[in-house]
Amino acid sequence: MNYLYFLYIEFLQKHNIPQLFGDITFYFIPFCIIAAALLVVVIVLVLVERKFLGFFTQRKGPNRVGWWGLLQTIADALKLLCKENITPDKADKFLFNLAPILVFVPMFAALGVIPYSSEFTFINTSTNVILYLILAAFPVLSIFLAGWASNNKYSLFGAARCIAQVLSYELPMTFVILSVAVLASSLNLTEITLAQTSKYGAFGWFALPCILGFVIMFICMLAELNRCPFDLPEAESELICGYNTEYSGMRFAIFYLSEYAMMFANAMFLAILFLGGYLSPFGKYFFSAGPFVYFEQAFWLFLKAAVLIFIMIWIRAALPRLAIYDLLKFSWVILLPLSIINLFAAVLIKFGGAIWAA
Template sequence: MNYLYFLYIEFLAKHNIPKIFGDITFYVIPACIIFVALILVILVLVLFERKLLGWFTQRKGPNRVGFWGVLQTLADAFKLLCKENITPIGADRAVFNLAPIIMFLPVLIALGLIPFSSEFTFMNFQTNVLIYVILATFPVLSILLAGWASNNKYSLIGGVRNVAQILAYELPISFTVLSVIVLASSMNLTQITLAQSNQYGVLGWYWFPCIIGFGLMLICTLAELNRCPFDLPEAESELIAGYNTEYSGMRFALFYLSEYGMLFANSLFISVLFLGGYLSPFGKYLSPILFSGPVGNILIYFEQAFWLFAKSFLIIFIFIWVRATLPRLASFDLLKFSWNILLPLSIVNLLLMSLLKFFVGGVYA
């Protein structure tokens, strides 16, 4: 990122444009890239999920729009864009309209914290992990606001349920993330990625020593994303559509988009923490071997991004698999499951990782 920054400033200096302009715009360009990329990924993700759910239940899934149903999500997006927007009479207009926007913002910021390749992290703070964990809980605010502002009993119950759920499942997540921080001795996502590159290859990634934590993280992330089997805030059989009962058209689409955006961001986060981020599973990168010269050296960055995306899509596949398999938990069981089982387990996991770091430190350091 620094290297790109100096190139950009030099380019501007050549054309007599003040440096302050460069300082400002340099961070606007990656933000635009992230925004467009996010929308594209979400469009792919929704189709991915619908197709996979179809195959899991022995159906074909969408296959009429475009070749093999590729444009299905685009059709949905256009339709939602051109649909009537309804604000209920009893609703709190300002908050009702603001809630979907608040939901979408943290997704964008969270994506900026992920190291897509060794040179490409938009916001590379020393405490990336901490900021990410905070941002990942941010949608709960918007869901509560949406539930409250809709002036609808189903929405309100959905919003309040979500708060209880996030409170219960955020603690195990924090403890699990803490165990990874202990292993890597760093709170920076790039440092955590680099700490996983050792002579053990795939087994050197943290999913292996921290297998309990990996499982915990998968379960708790499901709960945090409000996905099956923890989709209580929008349980269709009980709450119509939960917190977004009163939302129609584009505002509903924003909720939909940010849900999938958060799914993508969280799967990236898990693959950075446990699956070695942008590291290649073969130990070394393939592009310098396949392409000699400077092309291979540049392609390394794209290859790193490819590995990260592949890993995150593997995790998303697991999430969809779980959704197609398991029924929904009852509200009380959900909370009991977290407080009685997951939280103690995550503390034990933290303890184990600290002992591992202390005694076998040389291997995973």
């Protein structure tokens, strides 16, 4: 971050603008970048998911608006913008309107926590991981608000399922994250990334010693994101549309888009914890110096996230939905013990030598 900060101050001084102005505005710029980037990412992600689902199910997917359907999501978003926002008569109107706002705001903050490259972390605290977890759990609260405020039984079902699901899957996830924290001796995402540095590239990633943890974390992430086969909160064959049944127009679009934004953020988070974050899988970068290396680092991070997202889409095309009791049982009976075993394994890997010597 210092590198960018100095660049910015230098640029301002050239134009005779006082440094105080730069000090204040510097911290707003990243979020503008995030907001712009997020929109692009989400629009691409929605299209990519629809395209891939099309390929998996022997269809073409969207291909009418723009070349290769590239403008389809933009057209959809514009359509949703123009539609009326209907608030049900007996809904809790304040909470009903608040929920879509609450789902989007933490998303921006959560994306600020991610280290995109060695110089590009907007919020860099010593306990980034915890901060990210808190921010990533926030949308669940707004989903519950949406379900509660809609005054619709299907919405309430979706909301209740969502809470039950996220509560039971946060726990194994936390244990897995703890094992990563043990391996890296840190709760800072940049330091976790750097702890995976090795001259053999991909062999230094935590996915190798913690392969069990990686799989558990991936499953928990699917549950956290309400993705298939854990899409019970919005199971369309049971609950029509789950928590957002009553939402229409842009409010619905915000829920829909935030889902994809969260998917992207979580995929990056997983890539950082287990797949070496912005590190190159070959051990060294193609660019040796200058700002290009930062772009290359961001490229690797996005590529790893993209692979994870592809797997998520693949799973969605392949699997039916779990039943609610199986879902909870799976977490408490299988994932939780396994994640604790994974934590012990991580401790042994990290401190086994020291314990043996003592």
